Each structure stands twice: as C-alpha cells, then as structure tokens.
Amino acid sequence: MMSMTLLGILGLLSLFVLLALRMPVALSMLGVGLVGTVVANANKFIAVGMASDQAWARGLKIAYSNLAGETFEAASNFNLLVIPMFVLMGTLAGVSGMSNDLFTAAYRWMGHLRGGLASATIAACAGFAALSGSSLASAVTMGRVALPEMKRYKYSDSLATGSVAAGGTLGFLIPPSGGMIIYAVLTEQSIGRLFMAGVFPGIILTLLFIGAIYLVVLRNPEAGPRGERSAWPERKEALLRAAPILAVVGLTIGGMYTGFFTPVEASSVGAFFTFVVAAWRRSLSFQAIRAVILQTMNATATVFMIIIGAFVFIPFMSITEVPADLVTLLTSLPIGDYGVLLIIIAVYIFLGMFLESMAMLVLTIPVVIPIAIGLDWDLIWFGIIVVIVLEMGMISPPVGINVFIVKSIAPDVPMGKIFRGIWPFWFAMALMIVLLILFPGIALFLPETLVGG
Amino acid sequence: MSDIPKTLRFIALLDQVLTWVSLVFGGLTLVFMTGFSVWNVLIMRKALNSPIVGAEDLLILSLVVIVALSIPLGARTGAHIEIEVLETSMSARFAKWSMIVVKILCIGLLTIMAWRLWHAGGTAAKFGETTQQLLISFGPFYKLLAISAGTYAVVVVLDVWQLMRSGKVTRLKVGGDGL
Numbered sequence: 001m002m003s004m005t006l007l008g009i010l011g012l013l014s015l016f017v018l019l020a021l022r023m024p025v026a027l028s029m030l031g032v033g034l035v036g037t038v039v040a041n042a043n044k045f046i047a048v049g050m051a052s053d054q055a056w057a058r059g060l061k062i063a064y065s066n067l068a069g070e071t072f073e074a075a076s077n078f079n080l081l082v083i084p085m086f087v088l089m090g091t092l093a094g095v096s097g098m099s100n101d102l103f104t105a106a107y108r109w110m111g112h113l114r115g116g117l118a119s120a121t122i123a124a125c126a127g128f129a130a131l132s133g134s135s136l137a138s139a140v141t142m143g144r145v146a147l148p149e150m151k152r153y154k155y156s157d158s159l160a161t162g163s164v165a166a167g168g169t170l171g172f173l174i175p176p177s178g179g180m181i182i183y184a185v186l187t188e189q190s191i192g193r194l195f196m197a198g199v200f201p202g203i204i205l206t207l208l209f210i211g212a213i214y215l216v217v218l219r220n221p222e223a224g225p226r227g228e229r230s231a232w233p234e235r236k237e238a239l240l241r242a243a244p245i246l247a248v249v250g251l252t253i254g255g256m257y258t259g260f261f262t263p264v265e266a267s268s269v270g271a272f273f274t275f276v277v278a279a280w281r282r283s284l285s286f287q288a289i290r291a292v293i294l295q296t297m298n299a300t301a302t303v304f305m306i307i308i309g310a311f312v313f314i315p316f317m318s319i320t321e322v323p324a325d326l327v328t329l330l331t332s333l334p335i336g337d338y339g340v341l342l343i344i345i346a347v348y349i350f351l352g353m354f355l356e357s358m359a360m361l362v363l364t365i366p367v368v369i370p371i372a373i374g375l376d377w378d379l380i381w382f383g384i385i386v387v388i389v390l391e392m393g394m395i396s397p398p399v400g401i402n403v404f405i406v407k408s409i410a411p412d413v414p415m416g417k418i419f420r421g422i423w424p425f426w427f428a429m430a431l432m433i434v435l436l437i438l439f440p441g442i443a444l445f446l447p448e449t450l451v452g453g
Numbered sequence: 454m455s456d457i458p459k460t461l462r463f464i465a466l467l468d469q470v471l472t473w474v475s476l477v478f479g480g481l482t483l484v485f486m487t488g489f490s491v492w493n494v495l496i497m498r499k500a501l502n503s504p505i506v507g508a509e510d511l512l513i514l515s516l517v518v519i520v521a522l523s524i525p526l527g528a529r530t531g532a533h534i535e536i537e538v539l540e541t542s543m544s545a546r547f548a549k550w551s552m553i554v555v556k557i558l559c560i561g562l563l564t565i566m567a568w569r570l571w572h573a574g575g576t577a578a579k580f581g582e583t584t585q586q587l588l589i590s591f592g593p594f595y596k597l598l599a600i601s602a603g604t605y606a607v608v609v610v611l612d613v614w615q616l617m618r619s620g621k622v623t624r625l626k627v628g629g630d631g632l
Contacts, residue, residue: 022540023555024533031562067566068573071602072595075520076513081486084519088483261494264512268490275487293480294472294526294627297519301527302534304520359534 001043008320011036015313015363025359029309030067036316037063044319070311075304078264079184079191085267086176087299088292089252089274090132095288096278098245099141102127105242107149108230115217115224117153118163119210121146125167126206127242129174130249131274133181134299135357135394139168139402143409156223157413159216162421164409165402166209166428169391172357174202175253176267178303179361179390183383186310186365190380191263192256193447197380199257200442201388205432212424244277257450303358310362323370330371337375338437344368345389345433352393356401361390384443385436392429395422464611468625471526471604479522486515510584514594521597525604529625549620556613563606570599 002010011032018028042059046052074080093099106120106127113119125142132138143164150160172179175195184191217224230238252270255261261269278284284292317323330340351360372382394402397419406418436442489505490512498504527533540548574595577583582591612622 018555018558019536020539021551021555022535022537023559024535026533027559027562030566031558034562034565064565064569064572068569068595071566071570071598072517072573072591075517075598076591076594078509078513078516081490081512081516084483084516085487085490088487260499265490265494268487269494271487272491289480290476291627293476293483296483297475297479297523297526298530298532298627300519301523301530302532305524305527305533355536356534359536 001046002039004040004043004319004321005325007036007040007043008317008322011316011320012322019359024305025356025362026305026309029306029313029362033309033312033314033316034063034067037066037312037319040316040319066315067312070315071308074308074311077185077307080181080304080307081264082176082181082191082267083178083303084296084300085264085271086133086178086181088296089176089248089267089271090134090137091292091295091299092271092274092278093128093131093245094137094141094295095291096274096281096283098131098242098274098277098281099124099128100145101238101242102245103142103145103149105238107227108235108238111227112229114221114226115159115213117146117150117155117227118159118213118224121150121163122167122170122206122209122213125164126170126174126202127246127249129171129202130176130253131245131270132171133176133178135168135171135391135402136405138171139164139405140409142167143406147406147410153225153227155225156220156421157410158417158421159213159223160421161403161406161410161413161418162423162425163209163213165395165400165406165418165422166425168402168405169394169429170202170206170209172391172394173198173205173384173387175199175256176263176270177387178299179358179387180383182303182307182358182361183365183386185307186314186362187369187379187383189383190451193380193451194383195253195263196257196447196450197384197443198387199253199446201384201432201436204435204442205388205429208428208432209425212428216424244280248273248277257446259450306358306362310365313362314366317366323367326367327371327374331374337377340371340375341377341385341437344371345385348386348389349392349396352390353396354399355393357390357393360393361386378440378444380447381436381440381443385433388429388433388436392426395426460611460614464615464623467608467611468529471529471625472627475522475526479519479526482515482519482522486512486519489515507584507587510587510589513584514589517594518597521594521601524601525608526625526627528605528608530627531622531624545620549616553613553616556609556616559609560606560613563602563609567599567603567606570595570602574599 015028015032038059041062042055045055045058103124106123110116110120121142125138128138128141146164147160175198177198180194180198181191184194248270251273252266256263256266372379394400403418407415493505493508574592577592577595578590583589615622
C-alpha cells in the first residue's frame, strides 16, 4: 500500500512528464486526476480492511463518477457564464476598431510628451483591458495600432516593443480579467470582489509603467522623441470618438461595483452594449461577425477545457496529503509569513519563465492555496499578487508569450532587443508586488468598502 | 482513389462542419445568452421588477451548449494549451513519436470521458438531475458533452494520422487570440 503523500508526489511527477511531452494541460490534469483518484480511493478502502478487488472496483467507480460529474459541474457553473460573455465583449471591441479610437485619444493627449507615444500605448492598453480581459488580445490589438506609429516617430525598438508587451499584460489584471475569473472559481472566491480588488493595482501599475517609460527616456531621450502637439479641438474630438467605449466600460464595471449588476449580468450587459457600439460604427460585416463568433468560441474552449481538467485534478490533490505536508513544512521554517510569500513568488517567477500563465495558475492553485489558507492570508489579496506574478511570466525570457506576440507584429526587431525593452516594466511589476505586500489595502480597500469584509 | 485524399477530404469536411455548426448554433447560443440575459436583467428585473422564472436555468443550459460546441472547434484550432518548452531540445524523431504516443493517450482519455458522460446522461433522470426551477433534465446536456468529447477524440485521431503522414498537424485557422 502506498502512502498518500507518495501518491501525490507521483501524481505531480506524472503531470510534469505529460506536460513536458506536450500533452494538453487540460488532458494531463484530467488523466492524472482520474488515475490518481482510482489509486487514492482504492488505497483508502484497502486501509480500512476492504478486499483488494472490491477496493479497486470501488475506486474506479468513484473516479468515473467524478469524471462525469466534475466535467458537467464545470460546464454548467453559472459563475463561469462571464467567460464567453466577456470574451465576446473583447472580440467585438477588437474587430470593430475601438482599439484605434482608444489609442488615438491617448495619443492626442500624451503624444507630445517625451516617450508620450509609449505612454499612450500603455494608457490605451489599460482602457482596452477594461473591455477584453485578455492580455494576448490587448498586446495584439494595441501592437498593431501603436508599433507602426512609434516606428514613424523613431522610437527605439526596445522601448516600443517593450511597452506593447508590458501594456498587454494589463489585460490580465484590470477587470474583467480571465485569470481572475479562473482563480475565483478554483478558490471559491467572489469574482466581483476580485474584480474590485484589481482596480487600484491596475491603475497604479499603469502609472508605474508610464513612470518606467519616463525613466527610460530620461536616461536616453533618443529612445522616445516627442510627437506633434495636438490642438485642443483635435483632443476633444478624439476623446468624443472614444466616449462610447469608455461609456461601455463605465456602465459594465461601474454597474458591477455599485452592486447594480452581478458580474454575470455585467458581462452580458457589457457584451450587448459593445455589440450596439460596434453596430452603430457599422463595423460588423459578415467577416467580422464570423471572426467574433469563432474567436469567442475558441477562447471559451481554451478556458473551459482547462477548468474541466482542474476540476478533476484538484479533488485528487486534496485526497493526497501533499498540500497539507507542504503547509506544515513551510510554516515550520523560521522565515515567517513574508519569507513563505517570497518563496512562493520566487517559485512563480521561475515557473513563469517556462509555463503559460493560465496553465501555471491552474497547476499551482491546488498546492499553493492550502498554504495561503494555512497562513491565514486574505485570498482576494493573494489572488491579486498571483495575477501580477503571472503577468511577469508573460514578459519573462525565454518564453514570455506577449514577447512572442509582439515579435509576430514586429518581425524585424530581434528577440534580444524586445527582452531588453521589457526589463523596466518587469521591475515596475516587482515594485507593484512590494507595494501590495506593504499596503494590502491597495487591493482590499475597494471590496471591503463596497461589499464589506 | 487512395485512402490519403479521402482522409484529407474528411478533415476538410470536418473543418467545414465544425466551423458552420459553431457559426450557426454557437452564434445563436451567444445571441440568446446575451439578449436573454440583458432582457431579464434590464427590462424584466430592473424596470418591471418581474424577473423571468427559470432564467438562470436557461442560461446554465446555454452555457453547457456553448462549451460543448467550443471544445471540438478548439481541438481543431489548437486552442487547448500545450507546454512546448522542451520541444526545441528534442530530436525530430523523438518529438514526433512521443507526440503520437501522447495523442494516443489523449484518445483513450477522451473516449473514457465521452463514455462516462454518455452514461451519466442516461442515468440523469433516474437520479433526479435537473435544473432547479424549470426541472429540465440534464440528461441530454450530458450527452451533448459526451458527443463533444467524442468529436475531440476523433480530431486527435486525425492529428495522429497527419503526424504519421507528414510529421506535422495542420490546424484550422480562425484568427484571434486566447485568453
């Protein structure tokens, strides 16, 4: 008979082997969860004296029942309705050219400053993030709009590409965020509270990114020359063109924060009004509608399959004693809560160099959350820290996904140059984490004030 | 005519079916989810203070439909995330054959998943698995997910065939980016 801890460790090792062999993350978790549940339950029954063949049959029955039950549970989870709806909202905003209006407005107001175009890119990314919830979508959409402009004004390649790659990551932090939704569902936290907790860190991180650009151009003014100063009527006109988009963001996010809508309702209302704005702009051709539907379903498939995998894997991890053993081990170390937190952050940063952020999120939650609970951390605050560390992974070498996205838009810029350009933003994120650790209220103030403790 | 073009034609046909099923049924489901939810929230609940009974039930079932329709499409487009860090350090031969073995494992797993979901669909009525307010049986929706998992398995079988034939898998392109 095998100990539960050993079984858990074998389960994790098998998972890593399957992942390394390029089995889809969802199916790897599903497979290990299924087999692990059989073995763990059979072991438990044998331990209480049941005959071996009966114990295995019972274990198999439980695992089969879990497989069907958890799959249906994930696919019919009412809270997860926000995923297709927010994705729909983002794809509608993307195909209808709303991103151009956001960028133009930010550019008209900030373009004349040194490094202003890069700052405008960050601001537009933050605005688009409030519509889309996807870092990749933000990076692609804004990259296509902003990179040619920055090239025209002779921005350094590293600052131009770095600002797009980093700005894109705001999609993962600024609500509605796909990462937050998954974290909330897997840790049984309120999606609305997490969204609220992401607002101030999102705004502060946007400002920190702009501060990082300021420091870069202060050191090297050639990196971000000034653009033309727009006249006031032009600025007002650009702002007016972006007004419908900002109104949709205000209605959706504002409605959610004031309690007028639940997150699920806000997602549907947001998708509906984004559709109305897109239709009003006459940007919904058959091709655009086709792209919206297929892209929405594509992203829905990614998220739901991975959640189904996690729903099957997490119960198996709970049966094993690995998370509990890890809690005992970490809490027995003479490093205090901050020490444990720093270890977790360091592990995340390390994993972020190799793993895709959403995969990393679902793979680590079963192990990390029991530690956070054991140390009595606020899971909303911890969720925001996790999301920011995952964002760092998106721009960390060697496999930062946003960097590859930017590379696909700017193929003539060498990878090394793009990675050099992301460091100021990477440190801005690190500073944001330090601020969150020192002042948890940055994340918790809004949910505690609006919803209560 | 040889078998090779037949299989390729089957893949092209499958792509067309998946695309059109997604566009028509997926599109209608998305329209329903958005429109019905907005109607229920803004008009019935906020304006008339008379929310539609069972609205949540219908939205939940719509979600199951959209998930079931999305999964096979995602399988063809390559939406299901894989970690490709070690691929560059593998020999081409190892990369190909390990991929084939992994995909065969996936086929087995998806077949079990489809079987168990179909079975659960058959017993849903017996165990009283229904929506909360309208008491609609979950049975057909379990079966829809079973078909979805089964179609995903078929897609992976075709991936294996493509890998054995040309060493690479050609994906369906829909544009856009994941979450």
